[in-house]
Amino acid sequence: MLELRQLAKTYASGGGELLTVLDGISMSVQPGELVALYGPSGSGKSTLLNIIAAIMPPDSGAVLVDGRDTATFDDQEASHYRKRQLGYINQSLDLIPGISAIENATLKLIGVCSAREARRRVTPIMERLGLADRLKNHPDQLSAGERQRVLLARALATEPRLILADEPTGNLDIQRSQEVLALLASLCDERDVAMLLVTHDPAAAAFADTAHELSNGRLTAYGPQSNGAVAPRRS
């Protein structure tokens, strides 16, 4: 489903020095697989997700989605890829203010199907996420966890084949984090979705099939020996 080949990305730092954040990253994520990616702040995790989402080009290397290099996408194709194949859950809790939770969740379905059909598709997802009684609430009437789940529902609305989740539990308490992680893992299994989960949460590894650590621009295996976290469930 997703294959990364020798991805490299370098930024110019404030002092004019070059800062290598990705240095020959290669990995793959298969359908139904949940891959957790750890790393300290500034290690390039979000940059990696942006490159995979065709938001940002790599300096070198390639991102292959179903065998097709995302570098060949024009604006229209990149948009279509993000809208129909990709679910991107970022760490921001920004929803569109002034409209309801269900309208926020159906945002990606605009232009895909009718509003009625969009509601029909998204309502079960929101119910599954515990938002059944929050469908008509506006963002300023939702808690951080509820907003996070609305974003998750939006990501799932188009039934994507690949989900990129950038610290989806960063704003949640421990119990809610566990629930969300369990949900993501079950979605991978049930819908055969490939998922790359960027996180700081050591508990996330327990729900992942594979866990990597991004450090100094390179991927290494993530395990109990590195920071005492639990091992990936399928490692």
Add this chain to the structure above:
Amino acid sequence: MVLLASLARFYVVRVRRRLVHELLAVLGIAVGVALVFAALVANTTLTSAMTTLTKGVVGETASLQMSARGPEGFPEQILTRVERTAGVVAAAPVLESRVNIVGPKGRRSVLMIGSDPRFARIAGPLLRPFTDINRNTVTAIGRQKIVGVPAPIARDLGISFGAPLRIETEARIVRVPIGVALAERDVGAIADSPVILAPLPYVQTISGLEDRVTRIFVQTEPGAEGQVADALRRLDDGDFNVRAANADIEVFEAAATPTKQSTTLFSMLSALVGFLFGLSAVLLTTPYRRGLIKQLQLSGFARRQIRQVLLFDALALGIAGSVLGLALGDLVSRHMFDDVPDYLAFTFSIGDQRAVTWTAVLVAGVAGIVAAYVAVFAPLREALPPTPRTGRSAAGRADRTTWATLAAAVAFGVASVIVVAAPQMAIAGLIALTVGLLLSLPLLLNLGSRLLTRLTRSMSTPALPLAAVELRSRVREIRTIAVAATGALAVFATVSITGARADLQRGLDASTRDNVGNADIWVTFPDAPNVLATTPFQDPRDAASQIEDLPGVRGVRLYRGSLLDVGDKRAWVVAPPREARHLVPPTQIREGDADEAARRVRAGGWAVLSETIADSLDASVGDLVTIPSPRPTRMRVAAVSTNLGWSPGSILLNADDYASAWNTDAASALHIETDPGTAPDAVKPQIQEALGTRRAFQVETRDERQAVHYAASRDGLTRLTQIAILVLVAAVLAMTTAMAGMIWQRRPLLARLKVQGFSNGTLWRALLFESLIVVAAGCGAGAVAGLYGQLLLSRALETITGFPVFYTAAVLVAAGTFCLVTAVALGMLAIPGRIAVRVEPTLGTVRRAQAVPAVRR
């Protein structure tokens, strides 16, 4: 207490980071201040120019005047009796005559004033040159045969001093030696007035009014004014009125009222648009100030101190905006509002002096600061501590919308009652309409967004549904409403004023057609302000005899007319020949039967009075009234008419009755009827040749004269058009600035939408659709309310001023203005929208903690 210096330093540090936003806010406030200031200056300038001239002639000493009822004045001999009257300290005669002076560079209509050295004792600065003062430049012109011409006029006309001056007066041409140039140091600001001076006997000779004067100014002993006035009235045998020395100012005020009212009304609307412009611009900085408040709170600043910081912001914005606005307003008043409306120039000698009063500066400046205060504080009320940020519940919003809708309904109801029952309260009606319009906008926007949502539910293209979602999320934002309100107000003001103006124009044109259409060719004195044909010329039958035998000429008749003071109104007296086709203009009759009135006026002893004059004489159809002409004459009222386009009012009688009541043989025009089938254009050259060049006559065909009338009436309404254009330009700028600001600030959201898979093109179209709906909702509401405003204004013009008004709903104007403003605003938004959607999607993946306020269930 945060020290002022600290506040200033803090402000400077902050403003550097958002200089463009602050400058836009300053510009917005400046536009509002400029419009208000320019309108105030235009109004005060009108009155001030007239007051300056009146005081220049009258001075501060004279308290009474005896003013002639007719242009031929009254006998000078009466001066002796005046001087002998108990309580009179001094009396001085003046003869005023409207003339043209001609120089190498052109012709100028001026008021020729003749006076006597004795008058200098009690007169104002204009008549100082009559005294034996020792100046190099002003050699006393007391009793010499020379004329004093203001230096600016001499310069404009290319007149060189020492060369003979050509003066055209009452259909004769005179060449006189020129004496002195009247510079400002000699006569003060009056040097800019359209007047020339000469000794009284010389003016009497030039104007052919030997031993006649048009006014005598009287200085009385203290406290004896009333007694002297009574005594002077007893001297009157119908030739003159006894009034306050500065009564001309009141007469002028009455005549200038329509212009001033309309300018004031428009300046109010302009101020509102300007305020909305300022508000929209200031709102660009609101998110920043919200963040600032939060930071200050977290840093331990008290509510009072935070308010001081914001107050300093408002003051800085307000002062900068006001100063810039005053400068812009000064430019506008100099270059756009500088012309005196022709209809006033016909009768009053109004100069070019601008009058900038401290009141105007203060009103406009304070308005700017208040607008800045409201614009800064209003959107931040909820953010200010200790009031917790409560969020806005759907129920709360619904309540506010319901109350606003109810209040709007009440306002529209008030406006409707005024239209039907009390059109004289037009200003209140317009205010009610404006309030109703603004209050109804939240509901209209809400309905618009719901309708769009419903319509786009099944659409497969994403741009419109996305616009609907975006609109629904912002429909209650103060900035969205401000943008719609700006468009609504601008279109409302333009449609209502332009529509009413068109109604008035149709009425005036009909009046012109009736009046001018009475003759195929007109011969008049070529005085520029003589469009009303009120300047008489002597020996009209001599001129007529030179024409009547020409081939193609079927008949020549005498038309008479002048201006007559009736109370404080300077009425236009219209006296066509009995044989005129439309002796009584059929389109202008308000009470009575036009045909019957025409028959009676033709028979003699009957007059048609305009409503205002009939009211001031307390007369209705069939009543006997005394016309205060030089020979007071009792006539019956044949009908009541509009004011025939002359705001103070009109009196219409036949030319023979006029000759009798004014005790004159002079005429003010020759009506020439051509043979059937003969084009007036073909006869005109022969008439010009027959009249020769010895006398200054102007020959115009009916069409030419109508064109002059149309131009004059349009000129009187020019200021409205100018302000309407300014308001529209300001509104388009305001809307595009505000919308562009909204779009620019929405880039993070656009980036997040791109992450969700929306393409640049989709987002751009969605932005344009959303802008279209906001602008169109405002402009559409403004257009509909504008049609209502037009009805209100037209009714008011008809009933208050007595102008002829032919009402036709200005649907095309409304549609055109709506389309123009909407299209221009959208066109201007296309570029910033296109740039904004090119935002890097990575901006949408940046963490924005606490982007949505705390939970509220």
